[in-house]
Amino acid sequence: MADQVITLSDVAAAAGVSLSTASKALNGTDRISQATREHVRTTADRLGFRHNALARSFARGRSQTIGVLTHRASNPFTRVVLATAATELGAKEQAILLYDARIGDRDVTESILQLRARRIDGVIVIGTGTSFPSPSLTSRFDVPVIYAFTFTEDPDDVTITADDDEIGRLAVRHLLSKGRRKIAHITAEPHDNAAQRRAAGAQEVLADAGLEWVSPVRFGRWREGWGAEAAAELLAEVPDVDAIFCGSDAIARGAERVVRASGREVPGDVALIGVDNWEQLMHDQRVSRHLTTIDVGLEEIGRQVAAHLLEPDPQPGIRYVTPQVVTAETT
Amino acid sequence: MADQVITLSDVAAAAGVSLSTASKALNGTDRISQATREHVRTTADRLGFRHNALARSFARGRSQTIGVLTHRASNPFTRVVLATAATELGAKEQAILLYDARIGDRDVTESILQLRARRIDGVIVIGTGTSFPSPSLTSRFDVPVIYAFTFTEDPDDVTITADDDEIGRLAVRHLLSKGRRKIAHITAEPHDNAAQRRAAGAQEVLADAGLEWVSPVRFGRWREGWGAEAAAELLAEVPDVDAIFCGSDAIARGAERVVRASGREVPGDVALIGVDNWEQLMHDQRVSRHLTTIDVGLEEIGRQVAAHLLEPDPQPGIRYVTPQVVTAETT
Numbered sequence: 285m286a287d288q289v290i291t292l293s294d295v296a297a298a299a300g301v302s303l304s305t306a307s308k309a310l311n312g313t314d315r316i317s318q319a320t321r322e323h324v325r326t327t328a329d330r331l332g333f334r335h336n337a338l339a340r341s342f343a344r345g346r347s348q349t350i351g352v353l354t355h356r357a358s359n360p361f362t363r364v365v366l367a368t369a370a371t372e373l374g375a376k377e378q379a380i381l382l383y384d385a386r387i388g389d390r391d392v393t394e395s396i397l398q399l400r401a402r403r404i405d406g407v408i409v410i411g412t413g414t415s416f417p418s419p420s421l422t423s424r425f426d427v428p429v430i431y432a433f434t435f436t437e438d439p440d441d442v443t444i445t446a447d448d449d450e451i452g453r454l455a456v457r458h459l460l461s462k463g464r465r466k467i468a469h470i471t472a473e474p475h476d477n478a479a480q481r482r483a484a485g486a487q488e489v490l491a492d493a494g495l496e497w498v499s500p501v502r503f504g505r506w507r508e509g510w511g512a513e514a515a516a517e518l519l520a521e522v523p524d525v526d527a528i529f530c531g532s533d534a535i536a537r538g539a540e541r542v543v544r545a546s547g548r549e550v551p552g553d554v555a556l557i558g559v560d561n562w563e564q565l566m567h568d569q570r571v572s573r574h575l576t577t578i579d580v581g582l583e584e585i586g587r588q589v590a591a592h593l594l595e596p597d598p599q600p601g602i603r604y605v606t607p608q609v610v611t612a613e614t615t
Numbered sequence: 616m617a618d619q620v621i622t623l624s625d626v627a628a629a630a631g632v633s634l635s636t637a638s639k640a641l642n643g644t645d646r647i648s649q650a651t652r653e654h655v656r657t658t659a660d661r662l663g664f665r666h667n668a669l670a671r672s673f674a675r676g677r678s679q680t681i682g683v684l685t686h687r688a689s690n691p692f693t694r695v696v697l698a699t700a701a702t703e704l705g706a707k708e709q710a711i712l713l714y715d716a717r718i719g720d721r722d723v724t725e726s727i728l729q730l731r732a733r734r735i736d737g738v739i740v741i742g743t744g745t746s747f748p749s750p751s752l753t754s755r756f757d758v759p760v761i762y763a764f765t766f767t768e769d770p771d772d773v774t775i776t777a778d779d780d781e782i783g784r785l786a787v788r789h790l791l792s793k794g795r796r797k798i799a800h801i802t803a804e805p806h807d808n809a810a811q812r813r814a815a816g817a818q819e820v821l822a823d824a825g826l827e828w829v830s831p832v833r834f835g836r837w838r839e840g841w842g843a844e845a846a847a848e849l850l851a852e853v854p855d856v857d858a859i860f861c862g863s864d865a866i867a868r869g870a871e872r873v874v875r876a877s878g879r880e881v882p883g884d885v886a887l888i889g890v891d892n893w894e895q896l897m898h899d900q901r902v903s904r905h906l907t908t909i910d911v912g913l914e915e916i917g918r919q920v921a922a923h924l925l926e927p928d929p930q931p932g933i934r935y936v937t938p939q940v941v942t943a944e945t946t
Contacts, residue, residue, distance in 0.1 A: 332728050348733075349680070349710045357702045358914070360896060366701070367694040371685075374713035377729070379680045382705035397663050398708070402679075508894070508905050534894075537905070544875065563839070563865075565691060574839050574868070583689070 292333070299327040349379045350593065351399040351407045353392075353421070355434075357384040359412040361582055364565055365433050366410055368586025376594060378405065387419060396424050406593045408432055414446050414478040428598055432589045433582065435477075440600040444588045446580040447604035448478045452485025454578055455529045455557050458609050460489070464527035464555055466498045470514040470539060471531030474503040479531055482559065486529055498522045506531070511538025519546055526554060527615075533558035533577055540575070540614065556614040564610070573612035581605035623664070630658040680710040681924065682730040682738045684723075684752070686765075688715040690743040692913055695896055696764050697741055699917025707925060709736065718750060727755050737924045739763055745777050745809040759929055763920045764913065766808075771931040775919045777911040778935035779809045783816025785909055786860045786888050789940050791820070795858035795886055797829045801845040801870060802862030805834040810862055813890065817860055829853045837862070842869025850877055857885060858946075864889035864908050871906070871945065887945040895941070904943035912936035 296306035301324060308316045309324035310333075350373055354362050370380050381402060386395040387409065399407065406427045411418050411434020420438040422429040431443040459467055469486060472479040483501050490496060499522050504510040511530060515538065518525060528543075530536035536558030543554045550556055561579035584605040592598045627637035632655060639647045640655035681704055685693050701711050712733060717726040718740065730738065737758045742749050742765020751769040753760040762774040790798055800817060803810040814832050821827060830853050835841040842861060846869065849856060859874075861867035867889030874885045881887060892910035915936040923929045 332724075352705075354702075357698050363694045363698040367688050367697055370683075370697070370701070370711065370713040371688040371715045374683075374715060377712070377733075379710040379712035379733075380701065381708070381710035382701045384702045384705060393663075402708075402710075541875075544872075 295324065295328045295331060295333045298331060299324045346405050347379075347403045348377055349381050349402060349404050351395075351402070351404040352380045352382045353387050353395060353407065353409045354382065354384045355387055355410070355412050355418070357382060360565070361433060362410050362412050364582040365586045365589070368583045369408060369410075369432070369590045372587055372590030373593075376590070378590075378594070380408075387421075392419070392421065392424075396421070400425070406430070408589055408593060409434065411435075411445075414448055414481070415472075415476045417477075428593055428595075430589050430593050430598060432585050435602065439602075442592065442598045442600055443602045444585050444592065445602060445604060446478075446582075446585070447607055448481030449485035449488075450604070451559055451578050451580060451607045452482040452487070452529075453489045454607055454609050455482070455559070456486040456489040458557060458576070458611075458615065459527040459529060459555060460493055462527070462551070462555055462615050465495060466522065466524060466526045467495070467529060468499050468518050468522065468525050468527070469497055469501045469529045469531070470511060470518070470535050471501065471503055472506045472510075472535075479503065482531055498525055506534060508534045508538035511535035511540075512542045513538075515539035515542040519543070519548075528554060528556050530556060530558045533560040533562035533575055536575055536577070536614070551613070551615050557609075561610055563612075573610065574614065576612045576615040577610050579608045579610055581607055626655065626659045626662060626664045629662060630655045677736050678710075678734045679708055680712050680733060680735050682726075682733070682735040683711045683713045684718050684726060684738065684740045685713065685715045686718055686741070686743050686749070688713060691896070692764060693741050693743050695913040696917045696920070699914045700739060700741075700763070700921045703918050703921030704924075707921070709921075709925070711739075718752075723750070723752065723755075727752070731756070737761070739920055739924060740765065742766075742776075745779055745812070746803075746807045748808075759924055759926075761920050761924050761929060763916050766933065770933075773923065773929045773931055774933045775916050775923065776933060776935060777809075777913075777916070778938055779812030780816035780819075781935070782890055782909050782911060782938045783813040783818070783860075784820045785938055785940050786813075786890070787817040787820040789888060789907070789942070789946065790858040790860060790886055791824055793858070793882070793886055793946050796826060797853065797855060797857045798826070798860060799830050799849050799853065799856050799858070800828055800832045800860045800862070801842060801849070801866050802832065802834055803837045803841075803866075810834065813862055829856050837865060839865045839869035842866035842871075843873045844869075846870035846873040850874070850879075859885060859887050861887060861889045864891040864893035864906055867906055867908070867945070882944070882946050888940075892941055894943075904941065905945065907943045907946040908941050910939045910941055912938055 292306055296303045306324050309321045383395045407425050407429040409418055410432045418434040418436050420436040420441050422441050431441055433445055435443055502514040528539055530539055536556050540556055548554050558575055558577040561577050563573055623637055627634045637655050640652045714726045738756055738760040740749055741763045749765040749767050751767040751772050753772050762772055764776055766774055833845040859870055861870055867887050871887055879885050889906055889908040892908050894904055
């Protein structure tokens with residue numbers, strides 16, 4: 285059988301006070317002696333009384349619910365940000381109402397009307413990455429809107445996202461720290477913002493060290509098959525390449541297979557570093573790791589989004605989370 | 616500037632009817648002519664009117680919110696079930712309120728009181744897998760409770776989960792269909808329910824084919840490093856093994872590296888199949904796949920949980936989702 289719900293009347297009766305005194309003691313809405321307040325609160329706690337959160341929200345005109353708009357909730361990166369934000373918000377008694385794939389022009393007005401009718405307290409827009417911008421929806425809500433793992437074309441939007449330039453810098457700095465000098469880069473489409481920024485950050489550090497890529501950057505796709513194909517070309521062109529910065533872990537897995545199949549040692553002959561911290565995200569693997577990689581900070585994005593959304597006045601502009609090198613067996 | 620919220624008065628004025636008629640037309644709570652009802656509804660749609668969902672919930676004593684209890688929301692499998700369920704529920708205007716890591720004895724009573732105070736419409740308990748049981752909480756709520764990607768010790772609990780026996784059967788059936796006869800199995804801890812059931816299902820199909828494992832099942836950990844270590848032992852003991860059923864994709868990745876390093880071809884000499892559909896979950900990769908694997912159906916679990924929770928009377932007992940073989944380059 286389910287437990288009984290404890291009402292305010294139960295608390296008042298048990299504490300020997302009127303309903304109105306019990307209400308004042310618990311809501312802090314009127315003057316009342318400190319002793320009575322404490323007595324009522326202790327009684328309420330002992331009985332396991334909880335305010336009817338729904339009634340309270342209704343009185344305030346707020347729902348303790350955050351609207352979440354995703355481009356594609358089944359995207360693996362979106363899921364990490366979503367689950368982390370939902371966890372943090374839940375710890376603060378905030379629910380989330382998720383509308384997936386309704387950011388496009390045709391659907392967004394409908395989503396906005398529904399969320400406003402629901403009296404949501406704020407909105408999070410979660411992207412699938414930093415490859416392409418999201419439309420700015422901030423002006424269409426009268427509650428705070430935060431963008432996560434994406435970016436918009438409005439510099440005043442509150443955005444928390446990955447730092448692709450710094451990811452590129454970290455990757456090459458790490459390879460240089462391992463004594464590598466003949467470094468190549470295999471990455472995704474040339475018009476992809478994340479691929480571009482990572483390549484630019486990496487090249488900046490290379491130039492500071494007086495170096496150049498040993499072969500032009502190979503732009504292709506975020507895929508294991510592309511990693512294998514590009515690595516084969518690269519080894520044919522530059523047989524003594526000593527390190528490959530791969531734009532993602534999937535690309536790195538493909539590259540590694542081809543490097544090993546060529547008879548080269550990893551990392552002895554060729555060091556490999558990826559991006560995404562795939563093993564951690566997918567396998568919860570903090571020990572016994574295989575691929576050296578860069579954690580872009582998706583969980584940190586989820587945490588910061590939840591924290592900033594509940595602030596009274598979130599600061600406009602882009603905040604970048606700090607990426608981290610995760611060293612394993614391939615460097 | 617934010618759009619204006621359209622009120623019921625706006626609708627009544629625009630439709631030229633009284634507030635009470637407008638309310639009846641939209642709520643269907645009293646007799647009213649079909650023509651008037653349609654006229655008011657069309658007007659409401661044109662203006663973009665939405666019922667105040669919060670007021671409506673309050674009147675019904677329901678919050679259109681589902682409580683979600685997770686063992687560990689940062690678990691990669693939990694995230695898939697969570698994101699899929701949240702998407703399906705969002706499409707039905709149901710929010711989720713997530714309490715993470717509060718299923719343990721000490722915290723669960725607090726979680727239950729909070730969720731009840733919130734007037735949630737139902738509860739989902741999401742596990743991190745089928746390795747170990749969850750405590751049964753069904754009797755502590757007066758709303759439906761569904762268990763996802765876990766199991767409990769109460770056979771009447773409504774549970775939607777993975778079919779580990781069938782996963783094992785599918786894996787060996789697939790290897791037999793590729794002409795393999797010298798099959799080995801590398802998997803996780805022997806006291807892990809999922810590892811046990813997968814091994815049992817696999818052995819059943821082997822026995823039906825008049826075969827035995829070429830070497831005793833190697834129980835260890837759900838880790839890439841263990842896959843590599845166990846594969847090295849296996850190749851030393853049975854050099855002509857022609858297929859390995861790996862209990863997870865992580866184990867398969869480790870095994871593959873060692874098999875290739877020994878000079879054997881994959882799948883020419885040794886075929887490999889994993890479990891989890893890691894590339895899909897992590898990389899959204901439906902094309903250009905590398906590892907043959909079994910999809911356990913996590914997204915299907917998320918979808919079914921959302922569908923069954925909103926049914927008036929979800930059927931007690933365990934429902935298994937159907938796993939699927941995903942054929943790629945390693946078989």
